[in-house]
Amino acid sequence: MGMFEAILLTVATAATPLLIAAMGELVVERSGVLNLGVEGMMIMGAVAGFGVAQMTGSAWLGMLAAILAGAAFSLLFGFLTLTLVTNQVATGLALTLLGLGASAMIGESFVGLPGVRMQSLNIPFLSDLPVVGKLLFGQDPIFYISILLTIGVTWFLFRTRAGLTLRAVGDNHTSAHALGVRVVRVRYLAVMFGGACAGLAGAQLSLVYVPQWVENMTSGRGWIALALVVFASWRPWRILAGAYLFGAVTIGQLHAQALGIGIPSQFMSSLPYLATIIVLVLISRNKRLTLMNTPTSLGKPFVPDR
Amino acid sequence: MRVELVKRPQHSALFSALSPFIALFLTLIAGAILFSILGKNPVSALYYYFVEPLTEVWSWHELLVKAAPLILIAVGLSVCFLSNNWNIGAEGQLIMGGIAGSILPVVFPDFQGWYVLPVMLLLGMAGGMAYATIPAFLKVRFNTNEILTSLMLVYVAQLFLDWIVRGPWRNPQGFNFPETVQFNDSAILPAIWADSGRAHWGFILAVVAALLVWFMLSRTLSGFEVKVLGRSARAGRFAGFSAGRLTFFAFLVSGALAGLAGIAEVSGAVGQLRTSISPGYGFTAIIVAFLGRLNPLGIVAAGLVLALSYLGGEAAQVSLGISEKSARIFQGIILFFVLASDTLIYYRIRFVTRHSDAAAKGA
Numbered sequence: 001m002g003m004f005e006a007i008l009l010t011v012a013t014a015a016t017p018l019l020i021a022a023m024g025e026l027v028v029e030r031s032g033v034l035n036l037g038v039e040g041m042m043i044m045g046a047v048a049g050f051g052v053a054q055m056t057g058s059a060w061l062g063m064l065a066a067i068l069a070g071a072a073f074s075l076l077f078g079f080l081t082l083t084l085v086t087n088q089v090a091t092g093l094a095l096t097l098l099g100l101g102a103s104a105m106i107g108e109s110f111v112g113l114p115g116v117r118m119q120s121l122n123i124p125f126l127s128d129l130p131v132v133g134k135l136l137f138g139q140d141p142i143f144y145i146s147i148l149l150t151i152g153v154t155w156f157l158f159r160t161r162a163g164l165t166l167r168a169v170g171d172n173h174t175s176a177h178a179l180g181v182r183v184v185r186v187r188y189l190a191v192m193f194g195g196a197c198a199g200l201a202g203a204q205l206s207l208v209y210v211p212q213w214v215e216n217m218t219s220g221r222g223w224i225a226l227a228l229v230v231f232a233s234w235r236p237w238r239i240l241a242g243a244y245l246f247g248a249v250t251i252g253q254l255h256a257q258a259l260g261i262g263i264p265s266q267f268m269s270s271l272p273y274l275a276t277i278i279v280l281v282l283i284s285r286n287k288r289l290t291l292m293n294t295p296t297s298l299g300k301p302f303v304p305d306r
Numbered sequence: 307m308r309v310e311l312v313k314r315p316q317h318s319a320l321f322s323a324l325s326p327f328i329a330l331f332l333t334l335i336a337g338a339i340l341f342s343i344l345g346k347n348p349v350s351a352l353y354y355y356f357v358e359p360l361t362e363v364w365s366w367h368e369l370l371v372k373a374a375p376l377i378l379i380a381v382g383l384s385v386c387f388l389s390n391n392w393n394i395g396a397e398g399q400l401i402m403g404g405i406a407g408s409i410l411p412v413v414f415p416d417f418q419g420w421y422v423l424p425v426m427l428l429l430g431m432a433g434g435m436a437y438a439t440i441p442a443f444l445k446v447r448f449n450t451n452e453i454l455t456s457l458m459l460v461y462v463a464q465l466f467l468d469w470i471v472r473g474p475w476r477n478p479q480g481f482n483f484p485e486t487v488q489f490n491d492s493a494i495l496p497a498i499w500a501d502s503g504r505a506h507w508g509f510i511l512a513v514v515a516a517l518l519v520w521f522m523l524s525r526t527l528s529g530f531e532v533k534v535l536g537r538s539a540r541a542g543r544f545a546g547f548s549a550g551r552l553t554f555f556a557f558l559v560s561g562a563l564a565g566l567a568g569i570a571e572v573s574g575a576v577g578q579l580r581t582s583i584s585p586g587y588g589f590t591a592i593i594v595a596f597l598g599r600l601n602p603l604g605i606v607a608a609g610l611v612l613a614l615s616y617l618g619g620e621a622a623q624v625s626l627g628i629s630e631k632s633a634r635i636f637q638g639i640i641l642f643f644v645l646a647s648d649t650l651i652y653y654r655i656r657f658v659t660r661h662s663d664a665a666a667k668g669a
Binding site: 087090098101105280281 | 309311313392394444448449450451453454455457458459461462465466468469473589590592593596629631632633634635637638639641642645646648649653
């Protein structure tokens with residue numbers, strides 16, 4: 001396996017959690033809800049995934065637990081913002097703070113334990129192809145899920161009636177309600193889908209990326225995923241592109257550190273965060289483009305009148 | 307059964323006064339349940355958590371040490387949140403304030419005298435302010451979401467602190483520990499009552515800041531501007547207020563106070579720069595701001611409550627063997643209950659059962 005191929009593989013591994021979490025948040029935001037709790041749901045997924053995999057010895061069960069944990073945790077946000085109509089920004093922050101705290105406590109006994117790594121699939125013959133073989137046919141299962149997720153979300157949002165309903169709810173909840181759509185129910189489902197995705201993204205970190213538990217191991221990836229949704233102007237395929245761009249920045253700076261080019265490692269490590277800011281500025285400076293693409297009801301409270 | 311909200315014709319003054327207390331009460335109940343699940347006696351656990359730290363003089367001092375940065379930051383955040391500017395990067399502004407304020411004692415340790423501390427505090431405020439200008443500028447000029455930019459800058463600040471303490475500012479006589487030199491005496495924020503404990507002047511600064519910001523918000527035109535633009539940007543525009551200017555104002559105030567919290571913590575509580583100077587005060591202060599209902603005077607009380615949760619965590623670790631990280635769970639739960647209780651201010655909650663629903667339809 002050549003150097004170039006190895007780098008491509010690690011880029012995919014670094015991009016996958018961002019892609020999955022951002023894809024979940026995309027669906028949530030398309031339904032008009034802004035959930036800033038991605039980081040919290042992701043870290044809950046990571047700790048649940050690690051813990052269950054550790055106890056059962058099965059990475060698959062760990063992954064399942066992470067998805068369930070993320071979805072269950074998102075219900076807390078859903079209940080507050082959708083049923084009790086609390087401020088979505090503040091509630092999302094609360095979810096992140098609680099998730100980071102709770103996972104630190106739950107995971108305290110996991111620190112230093114060897115993790116269970118999810119095995120890569122190796123499709124015979126195809127994975128032996130030069131350059132693209134390992135990249136396309138020899139990855140871990142969550143990589144394939146992330147690609148299927150991108151296709152699935154695109155199809156769902158733009159090719160199905162339910163997807164149309166979800167977008168209608170996000171663009172104008174009052175009209176959707178008047179047409180008989182159950183706005184709150186649609187949003188609950190969207191929020192749970194987002195939670196499940198964030199949980200899965202967390203499991204990718206603790207079962208594939210670095211198969212161990214480290215406190216705060218998401219280190220801002222949930223927030224970068226939120227930025228990706230804005231960067232992608234709420235389009236699934238652009239999220240895929242954005243996630244791989246960030247994966248490349250992350251891996252690129254790691255390789256630059258390893259080569260020892262004389263720049264302090266801390267400066268290199270801050271590159272993904274600085275890149276996020278720069279990308280956000282580039283996208284949002286075009287006010288018309290942003291306004292056109294933002295779901296109109298995003299973040300606005302909705303109380304059904306009857 | 308379904309939960310249904312009925313909008314009140316007017317917001318309830320009763321519940322806006324009560325909601326923080328309801329939230330705290332519910333947090334205690336949730337805590338008791340949590341402790342029972344962990345197999346501890348909930349009553350004694352809550353005692354160790356919230357009462358025992360208050361039975362000794364030195365721990366009152368610790369309470370003030372921890373409350374000082376929380377109150378300073380949260381007071382600044384109240385200006386931001388009231389004006390709809392979501393600065394969640396206070397942790398980064400705290401760090402930058404701590405670094406900027408340390409320039410004098412670390413780089414010019416020969417400067418000693420009465421003027422050192424005031425200059426340090428001013429530099430700390432300037433550092434936090436400068437760092438908070440970045441998200442404010444990006445929001446006003448490029449329409450960039452300030453939540454994400456201010457948060458990203460926290461990670462950058464943490465890495466910058468790590469670099470400066472391990473690199474250029476490392477104490478050459480420090481046996482390679484990642485620490486700067488110990489500050490000389492004239493660079494140490496003095497204790498309030500030196501003979502009984504280590505509470506320092508940071509707490510006094512926090513109370514003064516709370517009073518000043520309270521006055522600004524409730525008695526001046528700037529405060530009125532903050533509230534009008536925060537509630538309705540449109541109404542604010544008609545009144546001739548500039549949203550962009552206010553964004554800068556809110557970020558500068560909160561950045562300065564977070565920076566002040568940073569240098570006060572470094573100079574009063576630690577005495578040198580280390581790779582980590584805050585256990586997440588900048589984030590916990592968000593909870594303090596909401597528990598204090600975004601009122602600077604309420605925030606003083608809320609800051610003491612959250613500071614108690616840090617002490618309680620440490621006490622529970624010693625006496626009960628529960629991880630001190632449980633404090634962070636408490637803090638998160640408090641914020642959830644505060645937000646949920648605030649719903650009661652604007653809405654009546656009706657529980658609709660199948661039965662009462664049918665009755666209502668029949669009527």
